[in-house]
Amino acid sequence: MKYLPIDKKLFTSNRKNFSKRTKGNSIAVFHSNDEFPRSGDQTFIFKQNADFFYLTGIDQEQSILVLYPDCPNPSYKEVLFLRQTNEHIAVWEGHKYTKEEARAVSGIENIQWLNEYDAILHSIINYADNIYINTNDNDRYGYSVPYRDLRMYEQLKQKYPLHNYERSAVILRDLRSVKSDIEVELTKKACEITRDAFVRVLKFVKPGVTEYEIEAEITHEFLRQRATGHGYNPIIASGPNANVLHYIDNNQVCQSGDIMLLDFGAEYANYNADMTRSIPVSGRFTKRQREVYDAVLRVMKNAIGMIKAGAVLTGYQEEVGKIMTSELIGLKLLDKHDVSKQDPKMPLYKKYFMHGTSHHLGLDVHDFANRYAPFQVGNVLTCEPGIYIPEEGLGIRLENDILITKGGNIDLMADIPLEAEHIEEIMNS
Template sequence: MKYPSISNKLPILNRQNYIKQLKNNSLSVFNANDEFPRSGDQTFSFKQNADLFYLSGIDQEQTILLLYPDCPNPLYREVLFLRQTNDFIKVWEGYKYTKEQAQLASGINNIFWLEDFENILHSIVHYADYIYLNTNENNKYTDSIPYRDIRFIEQMRSKYPLHHYERAAPIMRNLRAIKSEIEISLTQKACSITRDAFLRVLKFVKPSVKEYEIEAEIIHEFIRQGATGHAYPPIIASGHNANILHYGDNNQQCKKGDVILFDFGAEYANYNADMSRAIPVNGKFTKRQKEVYNAVLHVMKEASKLLVDGITGKIYHEQVGELMTEQLINLKLLTLDDVKNQKSSYPAYKKYFMHGTSHHLGLDLHDFGGRYTPFANGNILTVEPGIYIPEEGLGIRLENNILITASGNIDLMADIPIETEEIEEIMNQ
């Protein structure tokens, strides 16, 4: 881990909140993510299961958390199982948690090695009435492989078929959407690292630079400041490439007169930032580029004001659509007749702004939150309107991360340059 230890107050509080939502006499199990094969004998870099990390603070593969608050044996009411290290692992892989370190990180006193899990589970499971198991219920995800949680469910149902099984995910969806002070500070750190990378880019970009050279500057700053790396594959899209929403080749030369659309963010301590910006390759926006840019910026600022406790995503996105429609008419990209004749299922503005405006942000880039649950104080949401004009070779997207609070929204990226004059000034210093 590149980041300093997180206070165990965070997982302790999270477990307390989770346990309150369980039915009486319930046992709950959370597994670490798989180590996914890459090629030959290599695996992809390990990424911890967000729910396990949320409840335990443990950032290590082959970990299991067992919670049984009503267990007749007090020793097994809160148990963490770890992969046991040895001299061979120390030489080839390096650091792994000791039991004492795991106790400090998680606030859990009872730590066992992974080889003890089956016996301990079997010794107590028959006394539980309900078993809560976890799956990935993020509505942007569809199962294509039998990942560890799915395999574990099959094993449990085979061994203990007469228990009442419950879903942990609905509880986690509600808990994870509301961020604690520690989570907000970690997200703010990820945003701050992202800011410094963008400032570095503003001073680096010039005509003829390659998109991947800019990507190298970004990851340099991320790693230099202790970020794990990118929160998601970075988009460095110059010119026409900006009209490919998930462009990822990052292999083209940036030409004078073009605009580069950036979408990148740092991951720090498993918490994510998500930022979009657009800058002129030669350090000066044209009149048309500035018009489109300022239209997007206007929508972003107004949309940020709409994010309040109690508003539903449906109403919010409809209101943002009205804001965007007005701007597209002003830019002469839409006419009043286009709007008059639009279909309710596909509004006219979708021709130039075809993606959503906001999503939850946290341990996952598209963080766990209810699609039909009204936004609430404590949510961190992106605000990312865009206008994409293929016929002009121009795409602008602007994105900041907004925390909803009872006393007014807080822009976690308020110190990242976004006004055209500020961007031009820094690029031409």
């Protein structure tokens, strides 16, 4: 791993909080992610299961965590199973965790090799009444190929059909959305790296450069600062490309007079930043570009003020929609008379601002959380309004990451250039 060591107190505390919420006399099993085939004899770069990392800090494939707080054998209240290395693996794949290293990272005392898993699990599982299985319950996710946790669940049901099976995801959905101090610091680090990459880009962009060259500048800055890489596929969208919400081709030449939409974020220690900026390729906004930019910025500032404990996503989005509608009328994109007759279920502003304003952020860019629950202290949410005008070849989105605290919210990206004058100043310095 490129990132610096994380205090094991984070993972010890996460396991304790999870176990407190399970039913009595329950065992929980968590698996690392699959290794996904990339070609004939290669796999994609391994990315750890977010829940598994949340509970262990272990960033390695073929690993299993077993939690059984009420286990009659105290040695097996927490057990971490790892792939045992050998000379062949060391030569071809490099270093793997030793037991001592895994203890230092996770705070789990009982570390076993993976070949002991079946025997140890069988020796204790029949004393448990409930088995907690971890599944991907993110409501944005749909699968066509069964992932490791699901496959292991089917195996457990065949071996132990009369146990009561429970969902770990219900507990983790509440826990993961509230960030601890350590998690906030890791997220801040991801934001700082993202800031430095953006400033680097501001000094690099000019007419004639390609979108992929800009992507390379960002990647360079990420890696030199110990980021794992991009938290998601970066969007480097110049001109009309900015109207494609998930544009990732990044293969066009940036033209004089165009606006470029940049949506990227560093991943550091598996925690993510998520930032969007819109900048003038030529270094100066035109009058119309500035009008739209300032409108989006006003919506953003108002929306950030509404991100606080107790707010509910649906009501928040409705209020943002009203502000956006007013701005679109001011830009002469909507007519006040038409708005007065609109269908409330299909508000007219969605023609130009068709996505949500905020989502939770953490170990996943679209982090696991209850979208129907009120915002809480410790939540980190994005704020990302946008206006997209295909007929003008113009798309502008702005996005910062916001932490809710007891004293109000904190903009974790407050030090990243945002005002139009500041962006122009850096681009022309």
